[in-house]
Amino acid sequence: MFRKSWDFFRVVKAWAAYLRKARGNRWLHPPFLCAFYEVYADSPEVHKLVENWRMKLQKNREQLSYYDPGTQQKRSIEVASLAKRALLPGKAAARLAQMVAFFAPDAILEMGTCLGTTAAYFAAANPKAQVLSLEGVKPIADLAQQGWDYAHISSIELRLGLFSNTLPQVLNDWKVDQKQSVVVYIDGHHQFEPTLAYWKMLQDSKLPISAVVFDDIRWSAGMWEAWNTIKRERPNDVWLDLGRQGWWISGKDKTPGSWTWRRPFFR
Numbered sequence: 571m572f573r574k575s576w577d578f579f580r581v582v583k584a585w586a587a588y589l590r591k592a593r594g595n596r597w598l599h600p601p602f603l604c605a606f607y608e609v610y611a612d613s614p615e616v617h618k619l620v621e622n623w624r625m626k627l628q629k630n631r632e633q634l635s636y637y638d639p640g641t642q643q644k645r646s647i648e649v650a651s652l653a654k655r656a657l658l659p660g661k662a663a664a665r666l667a668q669m670v671a672f673f674a675p676d677a678i679l680e681m682g683t684c685l686g687t688t689a690a691y692f693a694a695a696n697p698k699a700q701v702l703s704l705e706g707v708k709p710i711a712d713l714a715q716q717g718w719d720y721a722h723i724s725s726i727e728l729r730l731g732l733f734s735n736t737l738p739q740v741l742n743d744w745k746v747d748q749k750q751s752v753v754v755y756i757d758g759h760h761q762f763e764p765t766l767a768y769w770k771m772l773q774d775s776k777l778p779i780s781a782v783v784f785d786d787i788r789w790s791a792g793m794w795e796a797w798n799t800i801k802r803e804r805p806n807d808v809w810l811d812l813g814r815q816g817w818w819i820s821g822k823d824k825t826p827g828s829w830t831w832r833r834p835f836f837r
Contacts, residue, residue, distance in 0.1 A: 580791040588788070588813050592832035600825040603808070609665075609672050610812070611833050616660035619721035620690045624660065626720075627653035627685055627713070634713075639706040639732050639759075649685075649713065656684050663688045666755075666783070666815070667695035673780040675699050675751040677744055681733055681768065682758025682785075686714025686726075692755075693718075693725045702727045704736045706758070733759055737768060741775040752777050757785040762792035762799075769800050780820055787816040801828065 594611075630649035638645045658666065670678060670692060676699055678692050683705035693701045703726055705711040711730050718726055729736045744752065754772060756765070765784070772779060787797040797816050801809050807821035809828040 577791045580794065581788055584788045584794045585813075588811065588830060591811075591830040592813070593830060594832060594834055600827075602824050603829065606669070606672055607831065609669050610831060612665060612668060613661060614664040614668050616664050617691060617694050617721065620687055620694075620717070621660050623717040623720045624653065624657065624687055627657075627717070634709045636707045636709050652710075653685055657687050660687075663691040664695070667691035670753050670755070670781070670783075671695045673751060673753055675753040675780060677702070677749045677752045679740060679752065679754045680704065681737065681754065681756045683711055683714045683728060684757070685710060686717045688755070688757070689714070689726050690718060690721055690723050693723050697725070700727070701725060702729065702740060704729050704731070704733055704740070704758075706730070706732055733764070733768060737771055741771065741777060744777055745775060750778055752779045753781045753783070754779060755783045755785065760786050760789045760793045762796045765793065765796040766799065769796075782818045784816040784818075786814060787811070788814070 594607075628650050630653070632649045633646055634649055634652065635644070635646045637643075657663075666688065675696065678696060678699050678701045680689050680692065680701070680703040683689060683703040686703070689701055689703045692699075703714070705714065705728060708730055711728055715728060718724070729740065756768060759765070759768075769782070772782060784793075784797055784800075786793060788794055800818065804818070804821070806826045808817075808819035808824050808826060810817035810819065811828070811830040813832070
């Protein structure tokens, strides 16, 4: 997973810092964050059909061979291995979808479809929102579409291609459509420079983006550095560190600051 030993130790250090700093709702004062924390701390119900599809994926021994646009390498992996390693657990995906629904967006952009389970939860929790998912690998995108069909979810649009090509197209389309509230979930190309580039595209778009969720902020030293670099650029906004995920929330009409959260153990 980590190509250099120093990368491994920096990631471990980042996780250790999270465990030291993470706090619960007793440390919160802004009413907006108190209400949002209740959604974060919740344990939502899972989507039975989506979870049935997850089980099928975890038993699928088919080999996927593809070109990874992120690492620019040819890869071959068993579907079951990919499903077990890359997908958010059902409860975590359902909770994330409820947190996104808190912002009542009319559009949700997922950058990194993977096998489609998280997008399915977005669509289920946000029935009025347009859910658009970007994926760079066709065999993986095909499996995601099969899963949505299996779960009878038809409201997700998938665009295939490199993020550097598809993201500007989506942002331009949504600007023309005059979207009122957008939430973005970045779950792909977890590297320093690409993450900063996508962040800049989002900010330059001038779309009404309520929140951007960065997944796997501690996946590598480069991703951790990208997260901290982005935080320093916007000190007057709201920043939430949830361990695996980092949230940027527009600071308009909100108390700015940076918080590190943990979920209650009893919920």
